[in-house]
Each structure stands twice: as C-alpha cells, then as structure tokens.
Amino acid sequence: MTLDEKYDxxxxxxxxxxxxxxxxxxxxxxxxxxxxxYCLEMFPYPSGEIHMGHVRNYAIGDVIARxxxxxxxxxxxxxxxDAFGMPxxxxxxxxxxxxxxxxxxxxxxMKKQLNRMGLSYDWEREVTTCSPEYYxxxxxxxxxxxxxxxxxxxxxxxNWCPSCATVLANEQVIDERCWRCDSTVIQKKLEQWFFRxxxxxxxLLQGCxxxxxxxxxxxxxxxxxxxxxxxxxxxxxxxxxxxxxxxxTTRPDTxxxxxxxxxxxxxxxxEKLVKDIDTLDAIKTKYGKEDEKIGLFTGYYAINPLNGDRxxxxxxxxxxxxxxxxxxxxxxxxDQRDFEFAKKYNLPIRVVITPEDVPQSAPPPPHPLPHGxxxxxxxxxxxxxxxxxxxxxxxxxxxxxxxxxxxxxAYEEEGILVNSGQFNGLRSEIARQQIVRFIEEKxxxxxxxxxxxxxxxxxRQRYWGTPIPIIYCDKCGIVPVPEKDLPIILPEDVxxxxxxxxxxxxxxxxxxxxxxxxxxxxxxxxxxxxxxxxSSWYFIRYCFKKGDIDLNSELRTxxxxxxxxxxxxxxxxxxxxxxxxxxxxxxxTRVLRDIGLLNVSEPxxxxxxxxxxxxxxxxxxxxxxxxxxxxxLIEKYGADTSRLFSLFAAPxxxxxxxxxxxxxxxxxxxxxxxxxxYKNSDKLQVxxxxxxxxxxxxxxxxxxxxxxxxxxxxxxxxxxxxxxxHFNTAIAGLMELMNxxxxxxxxxxxxxxxFRFA
RNA sequence: GCCGGAGUGGCGGAAUUGGUAGACGCAAGGGACUUAAAAUCCCUCGUCCCCAAAGGGCGUGCCGGUUCGAGUCCGGCCUUCGGCACCA
Numbered sequence: 001m002t003l004d005e006k007y008d009x010x011x012x013x014x015x016x017x018x019x020x021x022x023x024x025x026x027x028x029x030x031x032x033x034x035x036x037x038y039c040l041e042m043f044p045y046p047s048g049e050i051h052m053g054h055v056r057n058y059a060i061g062d063v064i065a066r067x068x069x070x071x072x073x074x075x076x077x078x079x080x081x082d083a084f085g086m087p088x089x090x091x092x093x094x095x096x097x098x099x100x101x102x103x104x105x106x107x108x109x110m111k112k113q114l115n116r117m118g119l120s121y122d123w124e125r126e127v128t129t130c131s132p133e134y135y136x137x138x139x140x141x142x143x144x145x146x147x148x149x150x151x152x153x154x155x156x157x158x159n160w161c162p163s164c165a166t167v168l169a170n171e172q173v174i175d176e177r178c179w180r181c182d183s184t185v186i187q188k189k190l191e192q193w194f195f196r197x198x199x200x201x202x203x204l205l206q207g208c209x210x211x212x213x214x215x216x217x218x219x220x221x222x223x224x225x226x227x228x229x230x231x232x233x234x235x236x237x238x239x240x241x242x243x244x245x246x247x248x249t250t251r252p253d254t255x256x257x258x259x260x261x262x263x264x265x266x267x268x269x270x271e272k273l274v275k276d277i278d279t280l281d282a283i284k285t286k287y288g289k290e291d292e293k294i295g296l297f298t299g300y301y302a303i304n305p306l307n308g309d310r311x312x313x314x315x316x317x318x319x320x321x322x323x324x325x326x327x328x329x330x331x332x333x334x335d336q337r338d339f340e341f342a343k344k345y346n347l348p349i350r351v352v353i354t355p356e357d358v359p360q361s362a363p364p365p366p367h368p369l370p371h372g373x374x375x376x377x378x379x380x381x382x383x384x385x386x387x388x389x390x391x392x393x394x395x396x397x398x399x400x401x402x403x404x405x406x407x408x409x410a411y412e413e414e415g416i417l418v419n420s421g422q423f424n425g426l427r428s429e430i431a432r433q434q435i436v437r438f439i440e441e442k443x444x445x446x447x448x449x450x451x452x453x454x455x456x457x458x459x460r461q462r463y464w465g466t467p468i469p470i471i472y473c474d475k476c477g478i479v480p481v482p483e484k485d486l487p488i489i490l491p492e493d494v495x496x497x498x499x500x501x502x503x504x505x506x507x508x509x510x511x512x513x514x515x516x517x518x519x520x521x522x523x524x525x526x527x528x529x530x531x532x533x534x535s536s537w538y539f540i541r542y543c544f545k546k547g548d549i550d551l552n553s554e555l556r557t558x559x560x561x562x563x564x565x566x567x568x569x570x571x572x573x574x575x576x577x578x579x580x581x582x583x584x585x586x587x588x589t590r591v592l593r594d595i596g597l598l599n600v601s602e603p604x605x606x607x608x609x610x611x612x613x614x615x616x617x618x619x620x621x622x623x624x625x626x627x628x629x630x631x632x633l634i635e636k637y638g639a640d641t642s643r644l645f646s647l648f649a650a651p652x653x654x655x656x657x658x659x660x661x662x663x664x665x666x667x668x669x670x671x672x673x674x675x676x677x678y679k680n681s682d683k684l685q686v687x688x689x690x691x692x693x694x695x696x697x698x699x700x701x702x703x704x705x706x707x708x709x710x711x712x713x714x715x716x717x718x719x720x721x722x723x724x725x726h727f728n729t730a731i732a733g734l735m736e737l738m739n740x741x742x743x744x745x746x747x748x749x750x751x752x753x754x755f756r757f758a
Numbered sequence: 759g760c761c762g763g764a765g766u767g768g769c770g771g772a773a774u775u776g777g778u779a780g781a782c783g784c785a786a787g788g789g790a791c792u793u794a795a796a797a798u799c800c801c802u803c804g805u806c807c808c809c810a811a812a813g814g815g816c817g818u819g820c821c822g823g824u825u826c827g828a829g830u831c832c833g834g835c836c837u838u839c840g841g842c843a844c845c846a
Binding site: 216220223224225227229231249250251293317318319320322323324327328329330331336337338340450451452575578579649650651655656657659661662664666669672719723728729731732734736739 | 759760761762763764769770771772773774781782783784785798839840841842843844845846
C-alpha cells in the first residue's frame with residue numbers, strides 16, 4: 001500500500017469505517033471463554049444532531065472499549081436512543097409532524113453522525129425506547145411491580161408544571177421550577193401512579209458503600225438524597241380529643257423543651273381542629289416557601305407525655321406533610337425554625353441543653369461580660385468564644401419557661417441536659433438513648449427511621465411515552481392489563497396540541513375497551529410513564545440482540561446472556577444524572593433481582609462522570625449561542641482530530657474549556673505523525689527485530705534512548721489509561737515519543753530497526 | 759445553613775506513595791525557508807537580580823506547623839464552583 005503525501009482524514013477515516021462495517025468487527029457474540037467487559041455510555045435523546053457533549057462522552061467510552069478489546073476482553077459496547085419525551089411532542093405542536101416521524105428521522109441522522117465519528121458500537125443491539133418491542137417490557141415491569149405492591153395509586157398533591165401540563169417527580173423540580181422548561185411549579189391534587197422506591201430506601205443507602213468504583217461526590221449526592229434520619233415517634237394526647245398527635249423527632253434529648261406543637265396543612269388532625277378558612281388559605285399560599293413562617297393557633301392544647309406540660313397546637317406552613325408524621329414538637333430554644341416561629345407568635349422558650357465544656361456552676365467571670373447575641377453570655381476560651389445561656393434562662397423546673405426577648409438564635413448543638421427531670425446532667429447522646437428507651441417502655445412511642453426519599457410518581461399527562469397498562473372498570477375497579485395483551489400500543493391517531501389534559505383521552509379507539517375481568521365496558525388509563533422508566537433498564541436490553549425478547553423465559557434461565565453481561569463494568573456520562581437516572585436504575589436493578597431476572601444488586605460497577613464542555617465561561621448550549629457543531633469539526637479536521645482534542649484538553653472528569661487553537665494543535669500532531677510515517681516509509685520496510693532481540697552489539701546512544709523512551713511510553717500510556725482514564729497525559733506521552741522520533745537520525749540497520757519499533 | 763470539590767505560568771493542564779515544580783499542548787517573541795503570505799522547521803518562554811554569561815534570590819490562594827525535604831501531610835483562614843436545602 002502506498003501512502004498519500006498529505007494527511008487526508010476524510011479519506012482515511014471513511015476507508016476504515018467502511019472496512020469495520022463490512023466485516024462487522026464490533027459485533028459482539030457471547031463468548032464465555034473470554035473475560036467480559038461491559039462498557040456503556042449514557043444513550044442520547046434523539047434531538048436531531050449530536051453536540052460536543054456527546055463527542056466527549058462517546059470518545060471517552062470508545063477509547064475504553066477499544067483498549068479493553070485489545071487487552072483481550074470480550075467487550076460489549078452498545079448504543080441506543082432515549083426516544084420518548086417532550087421535545088418530540090413540542091416539535092409535533094410546532095411543525096405539525098407526528099412525534100414518531102420526527103424521532104425516527106432524528107435517530108437516522110444521529111446514527112450517521114456517530115458512525116462518522118468512528119465509534120466502535122455493536123449496532124445489532126441498538127435500543128429504541130419508543131418502539132413497542134421495547135416499551136412492552138416497561139409495561140411488563142409495571143405489572144410485576146403491581147403484583148409485588150411496588151406500584152400503587154395514590155391521591156396526593158403533586159408537582160405540576162403548568163407549561164408542560166404534566167406532573168413532575170420531586171427529582172425533576174429544581175428551585176421550585178420545572179427542570180425542563182423552567183416554569184414555576186405549582187401544587188395540584190391528582191390521582192397518580194407511584195413506584196414504591198422507598199421500600200428499598202435502606203438498601204439503596206447501604207448499597208452506596210459498595211459503590212467503590214463511583215466518584216465519591218456522586219455517592220454522597222445519592223446518600224443525601226435518600227436522607228436517612230434516625231429518631232423517635234412520640235404520641236402527644238390532645239385535650240378534648242380522642243386522637244393523639246404523633247410526631248417524629250431526631251432530637252428526643254430536647255423533649256423537655258417543647259413549648260408548642262405544629263402540624264402540617266393537610267394533616268388529618270388539622271381539618272378537625274381548624275375552622276378559620278381564610279388563615280388556612282394564607283398558610284397554603286406560603287406552603288413550603290422559606291421566606292416567612294405563618295401559623296394558626298387551633299385553640300387546642302396537647303400534653304407533653306414526658307413532663308405533663310400543656311402546650312398549644314398550631315397549624316404551620318413550614319411543616320412538611322410528606323416527611324415524618326406531618327406534625328412536629330417545637331423546641332424553640334434548640335431549633336432555629338421553631339425559634340423564629342416562637343418569636344413571631346410570642347411563645348415561650350425553654351432551654352434544656354447547655355454547651356458541654358462549660359461547668360454547670362461556672363464561677364462569675366471577672367469582668368462584666370458582653371451580654372452577647374441572644375441572651376447568651378460570651379466566655380473567652382481557647383477556641384474563641386463559648387456561648388452559654390445566661391442564668392436568666394431555663395430557671396424554674398417544670399415552669400412554663402421564660403420569654404426572653406433578647407435571644408436571637410437557637411442553640412442547635414449537643415450538650416448537657418438541664419430542666420429535663422430525671423435526665424438532667426446527661427450528655428445529649430446518652431440522653432437520647434435513655435429517653436427513647438423510656439418512651440418505648442412506657443408505650444409513649446417508638447424508635448423510627450425516616451427518609452427524605454419519596455416514592456417515585458411516574459404518571460405523566462403526555463402522549464409520547466409508554467401507556468400504563470391499566471383498565472378502569474365501573475364494576476371491577478382498577479384492573480391490570482393481562483400479560484398476554486401486552487404491549488398496549490400507543491395509538492397513532494392522536495393530535496398533539498399541548499393543551500388540556502392527557503392527549504390519549506382523544507383517541508376513542510384507545511380509550512374504550514373491555515374489562516379483562518368481567519368483559520364489560522371499561523376505559524384505559526390515559527396517562528403515560530415518566531421517561532425515566534425507559535432509561536432505568538435499557539442497559540439490560542442491550543444484553544440481548546435486536547428483535548423480540550422474552551423476559552419470562554429469562555426468569556427461568558439461570559445462566560442467561562443477561563446474567564453473563566450484567567453488571568455494567570464501566571458506565572460513562574454526565575454528572576447531571578447523579579441522582580435521578582442513577583438512583584432509579586439502582587432501584588430497578590434491585591426489583592429485577594427480586595423477581596429473579598438478575599443476580600446482581602448494583603447495575604454499574606464503575607462510574608465515570610465526565611465534565612461539561614464549556615465555551616466562553618458557560619456550558620455549551622443552544623440558548624446561550626456558544627455551541628460548536630461537531631459536523632463542522634469533522635468536515636474541517638476529521639473525526640480523529642475532534643476526538644483527540646476532546647481527550648487531550650482536560651482529564652475526563654473535569655470541565656473542558658473549548659479552544660479552537662487547541663483543536664488545531666491536535667490536528668497538527670496527527671499531521672506530523674502522518675508526515676513522519678510518509679517520509680520514512682522506506683525505513684519502515686525493515687521487518688527484522690533481531691538487533692533489538694539479540695542485543696548483540698551495543699546500541700548507539702541516540703538509538704538506545706529512543707528504545708528506552710518507547711518502552712517508557714508503553715508503560716506510561718497503559719498506566720494512565722488504567723489508573724484514572726487520564727487520556728490527556730497518555731496523549732502527552734505519545735507526543736513526547738513523537739518528538740523523539742522526529743528528531744531521531746538513523747544511520748545503521750540497528751537504528752532503523754529501533755526507529756521502526758518506536 | 760448543611761455536604762462536597764477546586765485554587766499551580768498569559769491560557770488548558772503535568773508532577774504514582776512527601777524527593778529536580780511547570781511535562782505536553784496553546785498563545786507570545788525571535789529566526790530559517792518564501793517575491794510575499796500561509797504551512798513547515800529551529801530557538802526563547804514562571805519571576806526578579808546581573809550589560810551578558812556563569813550564578814543566585816523568590817515562587818503552587820493566605821497565615822502558621824511537622825519534616826533533611828511540602829504543590830502534596832497537619833491546624834486556622836480566604837476565594838470559587840457544584841449538590842441539597844423549612845427533612846423536625
């Protein structure tokens with residue numbers, strides 16, 4: 001083969017891409033004789049064009065896949081399309097095309113682009129989530145969850161995006177705004193389907209410690225999101241009522257400091273206690289907003305079961321109905337929110353905790369002390385100032401506490417108990433245990449664990465998603481679609497207008513059906529599933545070749561292909577999915593394990609979260625107008641230059657600052673490489689390594705240096721890839737070797753052999 | 759507020775476990791080639807002192823500490839970027 005003098009990436013790349021495709025060399029077959037490696041990049045939403053974020057993500061994944069292949073692994077490296085979702089509907093509204101047509105056209109185009117990048121995918125396993133053969137299994141999973149009580153229907157307040165006209169999961173609300181369109185989210189009462197992810201809360205949290213191959217910060221974000229809180233539930237009797245008020249607290253050591261109670265709006269007891277509708281409305285409008293605390297005295301009093309205190313019960317906007325029991329005990333001296341509330345409504349404050357390292361009977365300080373912030377005395381100590389409560393406070397055991405107008409903040413730290421009857425003098429930590437034991441022994445309540453994690457609302461009033469396989473019958477009620485009737489196909493005859501409720505209500509053919517139980521007239525569920533359901537198991541679908549699959553028979557196959565490939569060995573994608581997608585996938589994997597489909601608990605062994613692509617100080621985005629089109633780059637420089645630059649400019653986990661000049665630098669390197677091979681093609685014809693192998697004659701200094709450098713480079717590149725996937729330093733190493741090669745002058749046959757080796 | 763990253767030349771970034779700070783690339787300056795430009799190739803390139811060379815001083819956000827030796831470890835700050843946020 002003769003080389004062109006000039007590096008022509010278009011010619012070279014297309015030639016090899018054709019070669020690969022013709023021979024199908026990236027098609028993966030099950031081969032149990034080799035070690036498997038499942039390399040996965042997050043699949044794209046088919047928006048129409050790939051962007052630099054994709055280029056970066058897929059260049060990283062491709063290097064890993066190719067590296068592992070060359071190391072002798074049987075590599076699974078698939079690609080697919082997260083094809084359901086809003087943009088297709090928006091396009092339908094705007095351009096009057098069917099979402100399906102729009103989506104498939106985009107997939108077609110983007111697939112060409114990915115192939116032009118020279119990515120080594122096995123397209124025989126391509127997944128398209130909007131195809132019935134894919135989403136029928138969404139429906140199947142739904143039925144399985146229903147059987148196990150993991151899917152259920154609930155009437156509740158939901159996050160509602162007025163612009164998208166649909167419900168959002170808690171995870172999809174960012175700063176009270178819709179994660180997609182940025183509209184302000186409102187609360188609406190609707191009946192919705194939920195997945196009981198909270199059933200796995202404890203396991204998902206404990207599983208975090210197994211995620212050794214994940215970035216620490218992602219694991220932490222998962223932990224924070226699950227948000228485990230250990231505490232105790234205590235029943236407070238209400239005067240003049242049969243019901244007791246159950247509260248949850250993580251600070252039972254402050255139970256003697258309760259001076260009032262607060263319940264959430266919508267708490268079952270609240271409706272019995274409150275008559276003032278106007279004030280309730282005011283609280284409603286301020287619900288969950290941090291700015292102002294509003295409350296309404298119910299006229300009722302609760303009795304503190306520990307000390308018999310009679311304390312007023314309020315309805316307050318800052319109490320969350322979804323967390324704990326929807327009711328709290330308020331300890332203004334030791335909780336800032338309670339403190340603010342107490343100030344506003346002139347409620348008593350009673351100190352029950354004092355800082356630990358200050359002696360109880362501290363001698364009067366020598367000088368007049370600054371009467372520091374908030375009724376605390378400031379005592380100079382080795383660690384700056386210690387705040388201790390002024391002696392004015394907390395006097396009079398069993399009294400109503402003192403109203404201290406000069407206090408400005410609550411003392412939320414741990415310390416020694418005071419004014420707490422038999423528990424006086426104990427440290428918070430000890431007191432908590434003893435008080436909990438006391439409460440349990442007396443039957444006043446019990447130790448409990450609460451999570452911040454909520455169940456996953458999956459109903460969406462959208463067209464372009466998986467139909468929920470449920471039928472409503474007047475006689476039989478909620479009836480699941482029998483498995484044999486799957487898939488429930490999304491009807492084509494629906495006009496997407498973006499107005500009103502569920503678009504599926506429009507299709508009479510879809511809506512009206514027979515009840516599978518009694519055969520009578522019935523109607524179908526018109527909501528579709530959240531698209532995060534699709535992406536919660538797509539990595540499982542890749543384990544099979546294209547075409548129909550049968551997960552039922554899979555359940556009975558202990559050594560199936562699925563069990564061979566799972567888990568994913570290396571997952572690569574953006575940090576923006578650190579909570580949502582990754583948490584849902586971990587949940588799904590556990591459910592599928594429990595129904596017998598999988599024998600692993602964690603889907604992703606190793607996770608690499610790549611940074612964003614930045615230009616002019618901001619993330620590349622259409623709305624900011626700072627995008628660089630990969631098409632343009634590939635046309636001008638070729639795919640290899642584009643990939644090389646995105647790997648060289650920064651380590652993968654960091655943000656990548658775009659630089660046009662940097663791209664030229666990457667191109668220059670490839671041009672030099674081409675040039676040195678072209679210019680020396682005669683020397684490269686030498687095929688014998690005997691001079692190296694025999695080492696019979698000592699090498700010339702420069703030859704021995706190049707020889708050593710070559711081996712050092714092999715070692716370094718290998719280490720850089722294996723250690724942290726630091727391709728930037730691996731490439732730097734190759735550039736150094738190139739610099740040595742280009743300055744090398746070969747004079748003898750030995751030299752030429754070394755040169756060729758390098 | 760809570761949790762977690764990160765601060766190194768003009769810029770992107772190097773520096774396995776404490777051991778020559780600034781690899782590699784970009785930009786910049788000078789030179790060669792050219793009628794000229796582009797491309798390519800060669801040289802310089804943290805900063806200060808010195809005419810220059812040789813040499814030396816100072817340098818990894820700030821202050822202090824441990825050590826023969828600190829970008830790296832410890833304590834205390836400052837700045838900045840993420841995530842969560844009335845979770846009782």
